[in-house]
Amino acid sequence: MANDTRINFIYLSEQDMIRAGVTDMAACVDTMEEMFGLLYHGDYRMAGPNNDSHGAMIMFPEDSPFPNMPKPTADRRMMAMPAYLGGSFCTSGVKWYGSNIANKEKGLPRSILMFTLSDADTAAPLAYMSANLLSAYRTGAVPGVGARHLARKDSKVVGIFGPGVMARTSLAAFIAACPQIDTVKVKGRGKKSLEAFTDWVHDNYPQITVQVVDDIEAVVRDSDIVTYCASGEVGNPDDYPLVKREWVSPGTFLAMPAPCNFDAGMEVPDVRKVLDNTGLYEAWYEEVPKPAHHCIPLVGMKFMDMIEEGRFSADGLEDLGAIVAGDAPGRQNDDEIIMMSVGGMPVEDVAWATVVYRRAIEQGIGVKLNLWDTPALR
Incomplete structure (x- = not known):
C-alpha cells in the first residue's frame, strides 16, 4: 500500500489566532505551568550545546561597506528560536523574531513575529501562524505562573x-x-x-x-x-x-x-x-x-x-x-x-502554539494550504 505523501497545513492570521483563543490568559498560564513541569523533568529541547539556548541571532556590524545592510540600532533583532516540547504537546517549532524600535515611526509594532509549528516526527509543518499575540501572551503568562x-x-x-x-x-x-x-x-x-x-x-x-x-x-x-x-x-x-x-x-x-x-x-x-x-x-x-x-x-x-x-x-x-x-x-x-x-524561551511558544493550533483545528479556523501532494524531489 502506497504511503500518503500529501502535506497540508493551516495558516493562521492574527484574527484567526484571536478566534482560536490566543488571548485566553487563564488557559495560557495553565499551559505555561504544564510546560515548566516538562522543562524541569527534561522532556524538551532547545538549541545550543546544553539544549537551553534562547536562539540564534543575526549580528549586524556598526560599519558595513554595504549600504543596504541593516544597522545595529536600538532593539534590532533578527532571530530564530527553535524548540521541541514533549508531554501532551509532543510538537516542535520555530519562532522568527524580527524587531526594530524604528518600526514605530512606520506605524508598525516594534516586533513582527511568525511561528512555524511542526510534527515532531516528520518535521512536516502543521501550521504557520501570526505570532505577535502568541509571544506576548506566553511572555506575560510566565510572571503569572510565578505569581501563582x-x-x-x-x-x-x-x-x-x-x-x-x-x-x-x-x-x-x-x-x-x-x-x-x-x-x-x-x-x-x-x-x-x-x-x-x-x-x-x-x-x-x-x-x-x-x-x-x-x-x-x-x-x-x-x-x-x-x-x-x-x-x-x-x-x-x-x-x-x-x-x-x-x-x-x-x-x-x-x-x-x-x-x-x-x-x-x-x-x-x-x-x-x-x-x-x-x-x-x-x-x-x-x-x-x-x-x-x-x-x-x-x-x-x-x-x-x-x-x-x-x-x-x-x-x-x-x-x-x-x-x-x-x-x-x-x-x-x-x-x-x-x-x-x-x-x-522558545518552548513557551511551542506550548501555547500547540494549544491554539489544536483549538483552531477543532473549530475549523484558518486557511488550509498544501505543501505538496507528491514531492518533486525524494
Missing part, C-alpha cells in the same frame, strides 16, 4: 513600570493567578502609552483602579507584585531601571521580564532569587562577554555575574520549574521578598 507560586495569595496592588504590551499581558496573568488584585500603579514615559494602557485596563478589568504615578519608587512602594516591562538601551546597567531595597515592602513578589538593576540591599541572601530556567541563563552566560548584565539586561544575568564575582552562592539560585514540580518550595511566609527573572 510565589506571590501572596491576598495580593491586591500591582506596580508596573512601562505600560506597553508586556505590561498588559503580565497584568492579565497576575489577575488570573491572584484574583483579589484591585489596584494597579503604573509609570510610563509618555501620555499616549499611559492613556492606552488605562483604557485597556478599564475595558478588560473594570474592577481594577488605575493610579498613574510619577516615578519608579512609587511603582514599587506598597505594591504586592512589581514588574518592570519597559524596553530600553542595553549596555550600561547604571542606566537600567533600578529597584532599591528600601522601596520594597515585606512580602513583595517582583517579576522582571525587561531591563532592570537592583541595589546592594537586594543582593542579600534573604531576598529569594528565582530564574525561569537555570539552563537558559547558563547558556546565555557562555555566549556573551562578561559582565553579562551589560549584554543581557535581565536581573538573572546580574545574579550570574554576582556568582562569578563571588558575591552570591550558586546554591542560592532557585528554579521556577523545580518550584512548579514541587521539588522546591514556593512562597513560605507572608514576609518573603522574591525576585524572579523572566527570560523567555
